[in-house]
Amino acid sequence: xxxxxxxxxxxxxxxxxxxxxxxxxxxxxxxxxxxxxxxxxxxxxxxxxxxxxxxxxxxxxxxxxxxxxxxxxxxxxxxxxxxxxxxxxxxxxxxxxxxxxxxxxxxxxxxxxxxxxxxxxxxxxxxxxxxxxxxxxxxxxxxxxxxxxxxxxxxxxxxxxxxxxxxxxxxxxxxxxxxxxxxxxxxxxxxxxxxxxxxxxxxxxxxxxxxxxxxxxxxxxxxxxxxxxxxxxxxxxxxxxxxxxxxxxxxxxxxxxxxxxxxxxxxxxxxxxxxxxxxxxxxxxxxxxxxxxxxxxxxxxxxxxxxxxxxxxxxxxxxxxxxxxxxxxxxxxxxxxxxxxxxxxxxxxxxxxxxxxxxxxxxxxxxxxxxx
Numbered sequence: 001x002x003x004x005x006x007x008x009x010x011x012x013x014x015x016x017x018x019x020x021x022x023x024x025x026x027x028x029x030x031x032x033x034x035x036x037x038x039x040x041x042x043x044x045x046x047x048x049x050x051x052x053x054x055x056x057x058x059x060x061x062x063x064x065x066x067x068x069x070x071x072x073x074x075x076x077x078x079x080x081x082x083x084x085x086x087x088x089x090x091x092x093x094x095x096x097x098x099x100x101x102x103x104x105x106x107x108x109x110x111x112x113x114x115x116x117x118x119x120x121x122x123x124x125x126x127x128x129x130x131x132x133x134x135x136x137x138x139x140x141x142x143x144x145x146x147x148x149x150x151x152x153x154x155x156x157x158x159x160x161x162x163x164x165x166x167x168x169x170x171x172x173x174x175x176x177x178x179x180x181x182x183x184x185x186x187x188x189x190x191x192x193x194x195x196x197x198x199x200x201x202x203x204x205x206x207x208x209x210x211x212x213x214x215x216x217x218x219x220x221x222x223x224x225x226x227x228x229x230x231x232x233x234x235x236x237x238x239x240x241x242x243x244x245x246x247x248x249x250x251x252x253x254x255x256x257x258x259x260x261x262x263x264x265x266x267x268x269x270x271x272x273x274x275x276x277x278x279x280x281x282x283x284x285x286x287x288x289x290x291x292x293x294x295x296x297x298x299x300x301x302x303x304x305x306x307x308x309x310x311x312x313x314x315x316x317x318x319x320x321x322x323x324x325x326x327x328x329x330x331x332x333x334x335x336x337x338x339x340x341x342x343x344x345x346x347x348x349x350x351x352x353x354x355x356x357x358x359x360x361x362x363x364x365x366x367x368x369x370x371x372x
Contacts (some may be wrong), residue, residue: 001243005213005250010285011309017210017228018276020306026054028061028101030087032071035210036203037082039072039278042169044117046083048303051353052268058352059172066171068337069187073165075158078224078278079103080216083170084189092142093162093183094195095203099224100159110149111156119145119153124182131166131179134158168359171209200231205253211279213242213252222279265309267342269326269349272301276291277311287311291331301369307338315346316370324354325364329368329371339367 005013017019019031031054031209032038038046047099062083065071072089076082076096082090104116119141126132126140134154141153157163161256162183168176184191232239232251242250252258270276276286277295287295288310289322295302305313305328313330326346334342343365352361 004242004245005244005258006261007285008309009258010213010244010250012259012261012263012265013252013257014211014276014285015215016136016259017212020063020276020309021259021263023055024053028054029065030059031061031068032065032083032086033088034350035275036087036206037076037084037275038287039275040081040083040170041273042271045273046173047172048269048349048353049274050166051349052270063172067167068168072183072186073170074163074183076102077222079159080273081165089162089164089183090187090189091196091199092203095199096223096225097195102214104156104159107149107152107155110152112148114145114148114153114156114281116160117154119156123157123161127161127163128185131181133177133179137180137335200228201235201283202364204228204231204235208239208251209251209273211275211315213240213250213258214246214280215244215250215282217248218279221281222275244282246282265306267338267345268306269315269345270304272303272304275305277301277304294331305342307342314370319354323364324350325366326350327370328365328367329369330367
């Protein structure tokens with residue numbers, strides 16, 4: 001087993017892969033591909049994720065990709081909605097299908113007597129005729145299986161089919177009810193026949209490129225898959241091996257960046273459900289152990305602030321009268337210099353991401369409770 005990477009070394013390596021040590025000169029489409037998708041449980045987080053990572057990013061860049069169908073919103077990893085490039089949607093969704101099949105199995109009691117193969121065929125025909133709401137899909141299926149549990153039918157349709165949320169849902173500055181059709185219908189492609197050859201190997205290598213160094217369990221957490229140990233073992237000759245301070249084996253791409261632990265990490269405002277905080281089994285590389293649980297209330301994630309590379313507070317967007325502002329709640333003390341950097345980064349975000357940008361409204365950053 002290789003040398004030990006301490007927590008700060010892991011932090012800086014991960015931030016470098018995540019484009020959070022310095023903003024990258026990539027297009028929005030290139031960044032979405034590099035990051036293997038953006039967590040998109042809510043509409044706006046993907047836009048804020050890219051703003052934190054890309055030089056010169058403006059919301060229109062991702063909105064245009066949504067409208068041109070070069071990126072899509074759909075359920076993939078961890079049974080959650082992600083924004084993916086069209087290519088990744090076609091390859092990653094089949095890869096995680098076994099996890100979606102297991103998810104359906106958890107609802108088997110409510111699906112007694114339901115032919116899942118026929119359910120998939122009926123749902124496909126229904127949503128490919130025109131995009132439908134989940135409520136409409138549920139009612140259509142209940143006509144065939146009136147004794148089934150409605151929620152279980154919805155879960156089965158969502159898991160059996162690669163359903164995408166059609167625009168205008170997901171487009172910055174617009175709104176729209178969630179309407180669904182199949183990925184193939186939306187992209188004009190024929191249905192696929194499972195993941196392409198070597199898809200899982202490619203996914204492991206790309207995961208390490210975006211989230212490494214990482215353990216087998218880390219990737220399983222990100223993907224919502226199990227039994228990936230044999231894949232890592234097959235790839236071992238192509239990988240570098242390390243261990244963390246607890247002795248857990250970590251894998252990485254040999255040529256991937258692993259900056260010095262002392263490399264400066266500027267403050268970054270991350271949206272709720274940012275993949276940086278969700279894609280490792282051990283999240284202490286970003287979330288200090290003493291702050292575990294502070295970034296969530298129930299099943300709702302808060303917007304987080306990184307200071308020196310680690311979660312150091314929460315933030316909330318505020319828009320009152322002539323002043324567009326954000327409120328920042330720090331978990332501990334920061335230096336005067338760090339506070340000035342936080343303010344500068346916050347003002348930049350407000351100016352570049354505010355829906356009232358260009359109106360002359362002045363940005364401001366206040367410190368205090370985000371609940372006040």
